[in-house]
Amino acid sequence: MANNKDATCPIAATLAYISGRWKAAILHHLAAGTRRFGEIAVRMPPISKKVLTQQLKELERDGLIRRVQNPGAPMRVEYSLTDLGKSLSTVLKEMSDWGKANVLAKK
């Protein structure tokens, strides 16, 4: 994928945050509310747990989502959008609209 880690261009900087096989979908699901690890996994098959973990970690590292681990067994971890994550909604909405109108509509 795009290696935009060294981004000096603001567009590329934004791309680096949201490009990733499942990140857009994760952000979209979390926009609806707090979700558990398993809930996210089941809504976007056939993602593997390893990859989901990776994407979640990157989103957390970038400050877009928050991870809350509840004590006790069985384990229970909840993910939700941070304010920064929520602030992306405008951008994601624009991208979604453009994609619907210009890509998905074509076929």
Add this chain to the structure above:
Amino acid sequence: MANNKDATCPIAATLAYISGRWKAAILHHLAAGTRRFGEIAVRMPPISKKVLTQQLKELERDGLIRRVQNPGAPMRVEYSLTDLGKSLSTVLKEMSDWGKANVLAKK
């Protein structure tokens, strides 16, 4: 990069069009007007000609840019945005603003 070729999600569909190491920059330069191959290359070092060709081909295949080859030697090829490419400007502007405010500002 993100493998969003099989995108069913409109956001991922849009991502598939603009994610790529240099695509955002290329689109940005072409937004200012028609540019020749060499002009684009010189404005974004140190891109290699092979990679630039690839990115331009993908952008053309996706209908975002237009390639016009003028007859005669030396060769002279001009690239410009199509209407579809121009229609992306809103999205790119949002991404640029968000990146400036939330990523580049942090350091």
Add this chain to the structure above:
DNA sequence: CAGCATCCTATCGGATACTG
């Protein structure tokens, strides 16, 4: 349940040299 460890492959971006 929510990971981590390991291994594997496809793809991407890049370096370099050659061509019409």
Add this chain to the structure above:
DNA sequence: CAGTATCCGATAGGATGCTG
């Protein structure tokens, strides 16, 4: 000038199995 043709290394994403 504007590409092709090769070769290469890094890495993103995935399959599978184990663990607290």
